[in-house]
Amino acid sequence: MDAVLSDYLAHLRVERGLSVNTTAAYRRDLARYAAYLTAAGRDSLAHVTEADVDAYLGAVREGEDGGRPLSPSSCARALAAVRGWHRFARAEGLTDVDPSAEVAAPTQVRRLPHALSIDAVARLLAAASGGEEPVALRDRALLELLYSTGGRISEVVGLDVDDVADGDAVRLFGKGGKERVVPVGSYAGDAVSAYLVRARPSLVSAGAARGRSTPALFLNTRGNRLSRQSAWAVLQRAAERAGLAEHVSPHTLRHSFATHLLAGGADVRVVQELLGHASVTTTQIYTMVTPDALREVYAAAHPRAL
Template identity: 75%
Template sequence: MSTAPAHLRPHREPASRELASGPAVSARLDRALRDYLAHLSVERGLSANTVAAYRRDLVRYAGYLAAAGRPGLGEVAEADVTGFVEAVRQGADGGRPLSPSSTARALAAVRGWHRFAQAEGMAVDDPSAEVRAPTQLRRLPHALSVDDVAALLDAAGAGDGPLPLRDRALLELLYATGARISEIVGLDVDGVSDRTAVRLLGKGSKERAVPVGSFARDALEAYLVRARPALAAAGRGTPALFLNTRGARMSRQTAWAALQAAAARAGLNEHVSPHTLRHSFATHLLSGGADVRVVQELLGHASVTTTQIYTMVTPDALREVYAAAHPRAR
């Protein structure tokens, strides 16, 4: 306990101070929230942004519990958690309505808090254990056609100077490997020393080798011989493969801008992102007969379930197959 004079002690604002316009949260509930947020920050080492996201969801939950007359987590029932999920989906608690994915995120925060409360002896049961998040519509990944990819890559290399060579190599490598943009800009020159494959460092620091086709190899060779030395001359020496105009490692934002410029020159009016090329890579491989397990390894997915979304087909594709195959389709 602090013995410093009151005016010198650090001020600890209530975790639920945003709820000043709503029902008053009990001191017990507020203290439980502060303890959990401290646990996330100190013991679990979550980033400040992640803790802030938890805090926003749980402050809203604490306000809902206060309105329901629950002074502590030990008094919360499963019906309260279910009611909160429905309330935030519809905005019935006074906040903005949440999408199914945002509601699922809020429920995940609530579950974590209740598990913590049970482990710390603040509550006997976990009333959130059996509550299910709303079903989320599964969107098909957007993929470009093979012709659109070719137009995009041609547009990336249009023009003179080192930058078009760099941008062509960058986008060719993205499409050739299905890599995440962070994996490509994180490459060093020695990561492509073989030229027939690249060593990518994915999520969880897991490394994988992905083959590189002839188009990407040629674009990469042209960049390394004719463009990278000129870009490197502006810097202090870096092992990074892709460089910006200052001779430093290219950022994701710069890579994104290069892709957007190429898409505009190619006349692609639809939204094109680095992940669009990743989706296109997977979709084109599977359309060509590649095994889903092989595509999983190439993409660096931990679970084949994540990769299987690329095997789903659009209604237009279903209609085309039906029209071509069914004897009475016409």
């Protein structure tokens, strides 16, 4: 099974063009699945039955295989990885049937994405700017760009200087290496310009002193590309300084971007394009009416509401 798994991961990376992060997620999910099959006495995918796949989902949902228990959404992701592997094995003639084809994914509760209010976003972005030091200018530019473009954290930290077009648009590379050009608002454009002129050169010099050079837009204090983990830390520090009680992640800014655009009258198809969603169905979750919005409309429209 190890050889088949290696071939499948190479197929995802080379032929389907999946990103390094997505391929790594498939590797983690399928390594757990392969370990479960081995423990169950299955030494080949040809010996796996539908009952095995169903039992695996039950095991990972409860953590009975020794790993952490998975939520329904994580179980659905794990099943998608399992199905992809079995389809690949069948297409390659390694198995006669796909035992995962009829296995149902666990029911997921459809939740509204968590978005910050416009005021909370403004406080967060203001808290990111702590002065004229290079790191402060970088942090403000990073968070302004995340909110202005709705980009995923991996897309924004993966930007090179050449991907920023005159400060009014950026070229983002999403899942599967798909490229899209997203406009940049004036606040983010000004923040990025200030960072490029007054901060990045000093961070570049730190790397040059170590004999390193990089085209990356956002750099750490050693002159290397800023990591996703470091970008997370930047956001957490800003959220704490802003006094935001709710949990804030890079995806929270992405949700806020979409929610605020739709609330401002943007067409859902335009938001789909800006977010880089392959299907408008994914974007339509942002059009769901929130309980607060229901209450506001009810209070304003019903003659006996007040």
